[in-house]
Amino acid sequence: MDNYASVLQVTDRLNIFGYLGNSLAAALIGTTLALVLALPAAFAIARGGIGRRLLMPAIVNLRAVPLIIFAIPLYMMFQWLGLLDTQIGLGLILTIVNLPLALVILVNAISDLPLELDEAARIDGANTFQILAQVIAPVCRPAIVTSFIFGFITAWNEFLFGLMLTTSKAVPMTVGASFFFAASGGGVQWGLASAVMIVGALPPMLLGLIMYKQISGSMTAGAVKG
Amino acid sequence: MIATKNLDWKLLNTPLVLFLLLFLGFPVIVNLYYSLSEVSFETLRAPELEGVGNYLIVLTDGAFWQASWFSLRFGIVTAVAECAIGLGLAIFLAPLIEKHSAMMAPLMLPLMVAPAMVGLMYRLVLHEFVGPVPFYLYEWFGNSPSFLNATNAFWTLSVVETLQWTPFAFLLFYMAYEAIPDEVRQAAAIDGAGPLQLLFLIEPAVDGADVDYRVFYPLHRWFPGV
Structure with missing residues (x-):
């Protein structure tokens, strides 16, 4: 267990708990903000049809665009806004990464709900925003949880923007892991490298193992139509 | 109003x-x-x-076209392989997963690990001098290809990519397969339909174009080569 002990030891140069904390914070920001933005939009798209022809395809197609093409302008913008090397800055980028899948899952989930739910709430005097907050959001909880799990895992695993937009204070686990490879000098420390990879991969793996029923169950439900 | x-x-x-x-x-x-x-x-x-x-x-610039050709080949090869293996796994493992749903967890594990970590792990495992795979190939067969050199990098990368992302294709195909109602499956089985016929002939008839949007549209985005 010497390699694990070395990995977990905090030094001036290496702090695995800092990297884990940064990944956790950025992933939580990136996932929560994506859901906060996607849920109202998904409601408007599924029920009102507003954004179905332009907004929805534009966002879904973001998955096909390599986000590296935005690297230089985003770096400059973040420098200007003071967001470089911050957890919030990384979280904002992870929001963009998470938006397409969150929107697809939520639009599908809301489309599956009977329209009578909205109509009944409206007859009871609820306005559109109350229907979203008090009827749609609670009923869509499984889809929201699924989006959250997928988003968190995707955000935790992101490497490119972590490498580009952070230097010391907000370095995420995926980037921090690479610091251990030649930590002691004299070539790659393969034992240490393996240990840090296992530690870094554990949180999303545990989340996936614990929540696999939620993921498969909710996605299967989204595909079923009576 | x-x-x-x-x-x-x-x-x-x-x-x-x-x-x-x-x-x-x-x-x-x-x-x-x-x-x-x-x-x-x-x-x-x-x-x-x-x-x-x-x-x-x-x-x-010749390098641009060379890189584009590499990406195109890589996209097509991995997308076809992931879809073929994912579909096969979904069809043949569906009865087992219905009985033992916990099987889903290990099948989805590769999805949970950061691609950067997976890359580093394979770099270690396939390393010409310290990797266990070349070591055992030398031990058993007296020779081992250099998995990471310029000649073999394409296929090494394709196999690694396929191993990591096939679970997502599997999940999508599995949920499409599971969306077929039991009565329809039983009726089709009596008529002699196999699992492949069930998936491709009966599913669209049950769900119409909706399934194409819900299930296969995200698939196209995740695997742009398809």
């Missing part, structure tokens, strides 16, 4: 649209401007417009 509802839908979409305009709209505009300008580190904030010269340089 209709006008109020329309305004509500637009208000619900507004935060998402504003977020995208700020974090994607601005970088797109800057990217377009830079692509038509002479830019260096000294002139990063004051680029000079110069026309389509940058595009001409890129399009006449």
